[in-house]
Amino acid sequence: MTDIFETLESEVRGYCRSWPAVFTRGEGSSLTAEDGRTYLDFFxxxxxxxxxxxxxxxxxxxxEYLASGAVVHSLDMKTPAKRKFLETFQDVILRPRNLDYKVMFPGPTGTNTVEAALKLARKxxxxxxxxxxxNAFHGMTLGSLSVTGNSMKRRGAGIPLTNSSKIPYDDYFSGETTDFLWLERVLEDSGSGVDKPAAIIVETVQGEGGLNAARAGWLRGxxxxxxxxxxxxxxDDVQAGCGxxxxFFSFEEAGITPDIVCLSKSISGFGLPMALTLFRPELDVWDAGEHNGTFRGHNPAFVTATAALETYWxxxxxxxxxxxxxxxxxxGLERIAASVEGASVRGRGMLAGVKFADDQTAGRIAAEAYENGLLVETSGPESEVVKLMPALTISAADLDRGLDILIEATRVVTAVPELAGAH
Incomplete structure (x- = not known):
C-alpha cells in the first residue's frame, strides 16, 4: 500500500515521484523493493x-558501537569516537596531502557546511x-540558496536573496570570452563600483547544475x-568529494589549496548525517558557540567515517x-553519446553523464531505465543530462550491467539503431 505517501506526505517530495517503488533492502549497488524486484543503484x-x-x-x-552502550549524541563534547575520527582524518587524509586545515563540525548536512563557510568568510x-x-548548487537554506543559481530552488526562499552575485563558470561562453578577464578588470578598477567580495565559492564539478566540470587550468586561474x-x-566538495x-578531494588534480573546503554526503561513509568545514588555521576566528547545531556530534557517523577512511584510503x-x-x-558513456546526434559526455570521474540536445530526452531515458531496473537521475537547468553516480565500490560486472540497461533505454527513447559495445 502506498496511499499514505500520497495522502499524508507533503507535495514537496521529489525522487519518489520518479521511482515509486517501496524500497525495503539495500546491499552494495542494489536496492530491493517491497514487491521483490531488485534495482541497480546508480544514484x-x-x-x-x-x-x-x-x-x-x-x-x-x-x-558494535551501538551495542556497546557508547554515547550516540554529544553535540560538540569530547568522545573517543570523535577523537578516533579526528586522528584518522589527520593521518590518512590531511597529512599525506600536506593540508594544514582545522576541522569544524558545523551540523549534519551539506547546506550546514556551506552556511558555516560563508559566515566564516564574512567574519x-x-x-x-x-x-x-x-548553474551552481550549494544547498537549500537561505545563505546557501543565495549562492545557488537554479531559479526554481531560489524561488522557494520566498524572500530576496542578497549579498551575492553570479559569475560565469568555466566555458559558460563557449570559449568566446577570456576567463576572468572582466572580473580581474573590475577588481582592479576603483571606479567600477564593484566591491571586493569576501569569498568565491565553487564546485569543481557542478553536480546539480548539469555536470559541468571545470578544467584544472581554470581552477588554478x-x-x-x-x-x-x-x-x-x-x-564546495559536498558531492564531488570523498573520492x-x-x-579524495576533487581539487587535487588542479593542484590548488582552497582556503575553505565543504564536505558532507559520503564523509560518514554509510549514509549517516555528517558534515565538515575545513579551513586554514589562521581563519579560525570563531568565538565559542558562535556557529553550532544540535546534531553536530553524531558519534555513529564518526565511527563509520573512521572505518571508511581506514578501509579505503x-x-x-x-x-x-x-x-x-x-x-x-x-x-560506456562515450558509446551512448556517439550514438545520438548532439549528445555529449559531461562530468568527471564517477560523477558523470550524458547531455542531450533535446531537453526531454534525459528524463525519458531515466524513466525507461527505471522500468528496466536501473536508478539514474537527471541534472541541469532543464534536466537535460542523464546523471550517473555509481558506488565507488561497484563491481566491473555490475557497472557493465547498468551501462547495458542505460544503452538499451537510450536506444528505445531515441530510436537509434542498436548501440555498439553493449555486453
Missing part, C-alpha cells in the same frame, strides 16, 4: 553512499559579498585570482580500483 543516495548500501566493512563497527574579511557561479586580490576561495572524482589501492571503474564508466 547512491545523491552521492551519500560512495561505498554502497550497508557496506559490511562499515556496518560491523557501527553495530574573517569583514566583507559581505560572495561570488558564486552560473581562479585560485591565483583569489590569492592576488585577498579573496577567500571556498571549494567521487578519483581522488589508508593506502592507494582503492584509488587505483576507482580509476579503473572511471575508465569503464566513461567508455
Amino acid at each position: 547512491s543516495g545523491a552521492g551519500a553512499l560512495n561505498y554502497g548500501h550497508n557496506n559490511p566493512q562499515l556496518l560491523q563497527p557501527l553495530l 574573517v574579511t569583514g566583507r559581505q559579498h560572495i561570488l558564486s557561479f552560473t 581562479l585560485s591565483e585570482l583569489c590569492r592576488k586580490h585577498e579573496i577567500l576561495l571556498i571549494v 567521487r572524482t578519483g581522488t 589508508r593506502t592507494g589501492e582503492f584509488q587505483q580500483q576507482v580509476k579503473a571503474r572511471i575508465t569503464q564508466l566513461h567508455e
Whole structure:
C-alpha cells in the first residue's frame, strides 16, 4: 500500500515521484523493493553512499558501537569516537596531502557546511559579498540558496536573496570570452563600483547544475585570482568529494589549496548525517558557540567515517580500483553519446553523464531505465543530462550491467539503431 505517501506526505517530495517503488533492502549497488524486484543503484543516495548500501566493512563497527552502550549524541563534547575520527582524518587524509586545515563540525548536512563557510568568510574579511557561479548548487537554506543559481530552488526562499552575485563558470561562453578577464578588470578598477567580495565559492564539478566540470587550468586561474586580490576561495566538495572524482578531494588534480573546503554526503561513509568545514588555521576566528547545531556530534557517523577512511584510503589501492571503474564508466558513456546526434559526455570521474540536445530526452531515458531496473537521475537547468553516480565500490560486472540497461533505454527513447559495445 502506498496511499499514505500520497495522502499524508507533503507535495514537496521529489525522487519518489520518479521511482515509486517501496524500497525495503539495500546491499552494495542494489536496492530491493517491497514487491521483490531488485534495482541497480546508480544514484547512491545523491552521492551519500560512495561505498554502497550497508557496506559490511562499515556496518560491523557501527553495530558494535551501538551495542556497546557508547554515547550516540554529544553535540560538540569530547568522545573517543570523535577523537578516533579526528586522528584518522589527520593521518590518512590531511597529512599525506600536506593540508594544514582545522576541522569544524558545523551540523549534519551539506547546506550546514556551506552556511558555516560563508559566515566564516564574512567574519574573517569583514566583507559581505560572495561570488558564486552560473548553474551552481550549494544547498537549500537561505545563505546557501543565495549562492545557488537554479531559479526554481531560489524561488522557494520566498524572500530576496542578497549579498551575492553570479559569475560565469568555466566555458559558460563557449570559449568566446577570456576567463576572468572582466572580473580581474573590475577588481582592479576603483571606479567600477564593484566591491571586493569576501569569498568565491565553487564546485569543481557542478553536480546539480548539469555536470559541468571545470578544467584544472581554470581552477588554478581562479585560485591565483583569489590569492592576488585577498579573496577567500571556498571549494564546495559536498558531492564531488570523498573520492567521487578519483581522488579524495576533487581539487587535487588542479593542484590548488582552497582556503575553505565543504564536505558532507559520503564523509560518514554509510549514509549517516555528517558534515565538515575545513579551513586554514589562521581563519579560525570563531568565538565559542558562535556557529553550532544540535546534531553536530553524531558519534555513529564518526565511527563509520573512521572505518571508511581506514578501509579505503589508508593506502592507494582503492584509488587505483576507482580509476579503473572511471575508465569503464566513461567508455560506456562515450558509446551512448556517439550514438545520438548532439549528445555529449559531461562530468568527471564517477560523477558523470550524458547531455542531450533535446531537453526531454534525459528524463525519458531515466524513466525507461527505471522500468528496466536501473536508478539514474537527471541534472541541469532543464534536466537535460542523464546523471550517473555509481558506488565507488561497484563491481566491473555490475557497472557493465547498468551501462547495458542505460544503452538499451537510450536506444528505445531515441530510436537509434542498436548501440555498439553493449555486453
